Amino acid sequence: MxxxxxxxxxxxxxxxxxxxxxxxxxxxHFEAYGLIKSAELYSINKLIxxxxxxxxxxxxxxxxxxxxxxxxxxxxxxxxxxxxxxLAFFIYTSLLIF
Amino acid sequence: MKVTFxxxxxxxxxxxxxxxxxxxxxxxxxxxxxxxxxxxKENIDPTLTLRYSCxxxxxxxCGMVINGKERLACFxxxxxxxxxxxxxxxxxxxxVIKDLVTDFTELFVKEKTIKPYxxxxxxxxxxxxxxxxxxxxEETLSYxxxxxxxxxGLCVSACPTVSIDRLFLTPMVLNKAYRFSIDPRDEGFEExxxxxxxxxxxxxxxxxxxxxxxxxxxxxxxxxxxxxxNMITSHSLLELFLGRxxxxxxxxxxxxxxxxxxxxx
Numbered sequence: 351m352x353x354x355x356x357x358x359x360x361x362x363x364x365x366x367x368x369x370x371x372x373x374x375x376x377x378x379h380f381e382a383y384g385l386i387k388s389a390e391l392y393s394i395n396k397l398i399x400x401x402x403x404x405x406x407x408x409x410x411x412x413x414x415x416x417x418x419x420x421x422x423x424x425x426x427x428x429x430x431x432x433x434x435x436x437l438a439f440f441i442y443t444s445l446l447i448f
Numbered sequence: 449m450k451v452t453f454x455x456x457x458x459x460x461x462x463x464x465x466x467x468x469x470x471x472x473x474x475x476x477x478x479x480x481x482x483x484x485x486x487x488x489k490e491n492i493d494p495t496l497t498l499r500y501s502c503x504x505x506x507x508x509x510c511g512m513v514i515n516g517k518e519r520l521a522c523f524x525x526x527x528x529x530x531x532x533x534x535x536x537x538x539x540x541x542x543x544v545i546k547d548l549v550t551d552f553t554e555l556f557v558k559e560k561t562i563k564p565y566x567x568x569x570x571x572x573x574x575x576x577x578x579x580x581x582x583x584x585x586e587e588t589l590s591y592x593x594x595x596x597x598x599x600x601g602l603c604v605s606a607c608p609t610v611s612i613d614r615l616f617l618t619p620m621v622l623n624k625a626y627r628f629s630i631d632p633r634d635e636g637f638e639e640x641x642x643x644x645x646x647x648x649x650x651x652x653x654x655x656x657x658x659x660x661x662x663x664x665x666x667x668x669x670x671x672x673x674x675x676x677x678n679m680i681t682s683h684s685l686l687e688l689f690l691g692r693x694x695x696x697x698x699x700x701x702x703x704x705x706x707x708x709x710x711x712x713x
Contacts, residue, residue, distance in 0.1 A: 353645050354645050420615040
């Protein structure tokens, strides 16, 4: 994947965190006023929030690390390591949500 | 007017660590930093080493850090610094060859990777030219500001990203990549993409704008890097969703009968 696609996803997930995070925080109020129509939709929102936050945070860590350790082998391997960490965390947390 | 110069001295071949030399020099009102340094070299300390050539901010040889800011020595007057104590250091983020002279080799190697020249696909025309690519005024103006680069390295020295990421392409190189990519005669954007859109390419610019702040030619490399990001994003989106890239409007070839590939004898 090219760097521009990775960074574009970084910006998109930033916006998604804002939207899904707001829905997630406000869901308590919706629940209190009996406005919840579908619990599944909230779970899906939570899943998008989780995926966005994981991508955004881990990509941020990747950017910091590749700047601090400017070695070609490190740049290539750190992306792979962070993908594995992100996927493991996502699968584990998704199982907790559903 | 008497001015004290505190100058960075270091010869990696002999010295184990850098030191400072202090000189008191009598300079007149119109003197530049370069004039003062040459006065020191000629009259006080001939071992002081510096690089210069044109003395008129065209060659970009005399870049150095003067009172904490990257400037061209030939383009900075002693008076404008408004101080009787002037500190001079070599450019940061470059290896020091001796005293105020730095090694640009690594930078020029990076520059070479982005193919800083006009690339065209019409090889026939390249090998046997029959005309010229006449540009309209607005086409020239679209990249003129970014074409003024004299490769003095001040932006590279000021850039906070270069100071930590040695593989970062640098503002100078990215500006050059943009300058050629928007040139209507150029068709090499996709060839440059693998380098400028890499992990250490334009996306590592954090928009500190230190480069634009020190550029002696007013190029604003920070702006060109943002334009470059925009250009790459549009290209990636079109490629990702439509499976094609935007067709660049080409400069037309104007045939000129007097231009011949065969030299007349």
